[in-house]
Each structure stands twice: as structure tokens, then as C-alpha cells.
Amino acid sequence: MSGTSASLQPPADAAKPVRHPDAPAPGELLGAHYGQCFGCGGEQPHGLHLAARAGEGVSITAEFTVRPEHQGAPGLAHGGILATALDETLGSLNWLLRTIAVTGRLETDFVRPVPVGTTLHLEAEVTAVAGRKIYSTATGRVGGPDGPVAVRADALFIEVKVEHFVNHGREEEIQAAMSDPDQLRRARAFEVNP
Numbered sequence: 001m002s003g004t005s006a007s008l009q010p011p012a013d014a015a016k017p018v019r020h021p022d023a024p025a026p027g028e029l030l031g032a033h034y035g036q037c038f039g040c041g042g043e044q045p046h047g048l049h050l051a052a053r054a055g056e057g058v059s060i061t062a063e064f065t066v067r068p069e070h071q072g073a074p075g076l077a078h079g080g081i082l083a084t085a086l087d088e089t090l091g092s093l094n095w096l097l098r099t100i101a102v103t104g105r106l107e108t109d110f111v112r113p114v115p116v117g118t119t120l121h122l123e124a125e126v127t128a129v130a131g132r133k134i135y136s137t138a139t140g141r142v143g144g145p146d147g148p149v150a151v152r153a154d155a156l157f158i159e160v161k162v163e164h165f166v167n168h169g170r171e172e173e174i175q176a177a178m179s180d181p182d183q184l185r186r187a188r189a190f191e192v193n194p
């Protein structure tokens with residue numbers, strides 16, 4: 001079962017997603033959107049260090065290797081960690097649309113257990129856009145990019161302005177992010193070129 005809730009079904013007048021002309025080329029690594037991000041940040045020691053690459057159209061591939069600190073049951077990945085990997089991969093898609101968006105809804109199927117040491121091969125694509133609502137879907141496979149599906153998810157992301165982070169984030173991290181030239185450039189780019 002996947003994508004069962006009505007709010008994950010795009011409305012009849014939803015549009016096909018449009019890849020932004022300045023989106024990274026297929027095969028290009030996206031890099032982290034924030035160094036301290038638990039999903040993708042390189043400066044986050046406990047994080048997933050998920051590495052995402054642009055695919056064709058509005059699609060992404062990503063890899064994440066389960067480490068001992070990601071366990072739930074002995075020797076197995078925690079389900080919340082696997083949901084995080086899916087969430088991060090799905091969130092990366094919005095970079096190809098040049099849209100800032102946050103997860104509104106994430107529906108996850110856990111199909112088979114994922115042992116520590118396993119590399120999860122993720123792929124995700126945007127399926128439809130309706131106003132601020134971005135509909136997307138993802139799978140995570142084990143044993144290789146064509147291996148069996150271990151997890152999958154359907155999601156609804158909601159477009160937000162950069163003020164979402166400025167208004168809601170804790171002051172010290174916002175200040176630090178704003179004084180990081182690369183982060184600021186990115187935030188500015190979003191504001192002038194939405």
C-alpha cells in the first residue's frame with residue numbers, strides 16, 4: 001500500500017512539474033542545503049550524510065549507508081531514520097524546481113528490514129504541482145539501484161518563503177546561517193529568482 005490518504009492525491013487540475021532551467025545537470029551532486037542538516041549536512045556528525053544527485057526531469061537519486069548510530073532493533077536501521085532518508089531525498093527535489101518547500105505530509109511504507117552497513121539506494125520524483133502544493137514519491141532499494149524495494153514514501157511538500165525559516169528558526173542558528181556567505185547567497189537567490 002502506498003499513498004493511501006486523499007491529501008496525497010493531486011487534484012484534477014494539477015500541473016506537471018517543470019524543471020528549472022538553472023537546475024543542476026543530470027548526474028551532478030546537489031551538495032548540502034545546510035551544513036548542520038541531519039539528512040545531508042557534512043558538519044553534522046550524527047547525520048545521514050545523504051548524497052543526492054540530480055536525475056532527468058524533476059527526479060533525484062541518493063545514497064545513504066546505515067551506520068551503527070542509526071539502529072532501532074539490534075543491527076537494523078530505525079524506521080524513523082529511514083523515513084528521514086526518504087524525507088531528505090524528497091526535499092532535495094525542490095531544488096530542481098528552485099522552490100523552497102517543507103514537508104507537510106509524509107506517508108511511508110516499510111517493506112523489508114534494513115541492516116546496519118546497508119547502502120540504501122533512493123530515487124524520488126515530483127509527480128504534480130498544484131499552487132503551493134508539490135506531490136512527490138520515493139523508493140529506497142537495497143543490494144544496488146535495481147535491488148528490492150525496502151522502503152517507499154509519498155509526500156506533500158508545501159512551498160514557503162525564506163521568512164518561514166527566519167521567523168521560526170532559533171535565533172543563534174539563523175544568525176549563523178545568515179553570516180555564512182554561501183547560505184545567504186542561496187537565500188537571496190530564492191528571493192530574487194523564485
Ligand SMILES: CCCCCCCC/C=C\CCCCCCCC(=O)SCCNC(=O)CCNC(=O)[C@H](O)C(C)(C)COP(=O)(O)OP(=O)(O)OC[C@H]1O[C@@H](n2cnc3c(N)ncnc32)[C@H](O)[C@@H]1OP(=O)(O)O
Nearest residue numbers: 007033087088091100101102103104105158165177178187
Ligand atoms: C537566513 C536563513 C537562510 C535559510 C535558508 C533556507 C533554505 C533552506 C532550503 C530548503 C530547506 C528544506 C529543508 C529540508 C528538510 C527536509 C524536509 C523537512 O523535513 S521540512 C521540516 C518538516 N516540516 C515542517 O516543519 C513543516 C511544518 N508545517 C508548517 O510550517 C505549515 O503547516 C506549512 C508551511 C506546511 C503550511 O502552513 P501554511 O499556513 O503556509 O499553509 P496552509 O494554508 O496550512 O496549507 C497550504 C495548503 O497545503 C495543505 N496542507 C498543509 N499541510 C498539509 C498536510 N499536513 N497534509 C495535507 N495537506 C496539507 C493545506 O490543506 C492547503 O491546501 P489548499 O491550498 O487549501 O488546497
